[in-house]
Amino acid sequence: MALKKIVKEFQDFISRGSVVDLAVGVIVGGAFTTIVNSLVANIIQPLISFITGGGAEIPGLAINLNGNIVDFGAFLSAVINFLITAAAVFAIVKALNKFNDIKEAAAKAAAIKAGLAEEKDGDAAPKPRVCPYCKQKIDRGATRCPHCTSKLDGYQNALE
CATH class of the missing domain: 1.10.1200.120 (Large-conductance mechanosensitive channel, MscL; domain 1)
Incomplete structure (x- = not known):
């Protein structure tokens, strides 16, 4: 067996x-x-x-x-x-x-x-996000521009 x-x-x-x-x-x-x-x-x-x-x-x-x-x-x-x-x-x-x-x-x-x-939409390369103030490319999840430090959509700070 x-x-x-x-x-x-x-x-x-x-x-x-x-x-x-x-x-x-x-x-x-x-x-x-x-x-x-x-x-x-x-x-x-x-x-x-x-x-x-x-x-x-x-x-x-x-x-x-x-x-x-x-x-x-x-x-x-x-x-x-x-x-x-x-x-x-x-x-x-x-x-x-x-x-x-x-x-x-x-x-x-x-x-x-x-x-x-x-x-x-995932098949095509995503369009880069651009800061409305300094026109530099920034990360999609950024809430402040790393180039000009402008506050972007979604920015939150409890101390301000």
């Missing part, structure tokens, strides 16, 4: 969209990492080697300590891999967010045009 319940819960968990999306993301991320590793190993590292005058390995970036090699070149490659991957993911997420914003704005505009929705 308990085993059937656990199997049912596991089946519900696996069939959720977020788990499937995560699995697809991991697979695509792995494939993308292969591409970035190839870019670093086949293009960027040879360019660095050419600039520094070394061969396949960058001279001066590896230290031999009694047979133990500290390879700063491998670390540099890993950092470059990370930066390229992070920049690519940032660009993809930024483009998807922009695309979603455009799609939502178009859907909202279409709904307003079709009469299925109304444009609300």
Whole structure:
């Protein structure tokens, strides 16, 4: 009985969209990492080697300590891999967010045009409040102008 319940819960968990999306993301991320590793190993590292005058390995970036090699070149490659991957993911997420914003704005505009929705006052930027005396912009809730200290509508002071 308990085993059937656990199997049912596991089946519900696996069939959720977020788990499937995560699995697809991991697979695509792995494939993308292969591409970035190839870019670093086949293009960027040879360019660095050419600039520094070394061969396949960058001279001066590896230290031999009694047979133990500290390879700063491998670390540099890993950092470059990370930066390229992070920049690519940032660009993809930024483009998807922009695309979603455009799609939502178009859907909202279409709904307003079709009469299925109304444009609300909150959609447009509120007009700034202006002091009637000095003509400077002031906060909507202000009762005194911060520029000329004039008393505005709603001003109350029990001591006056």
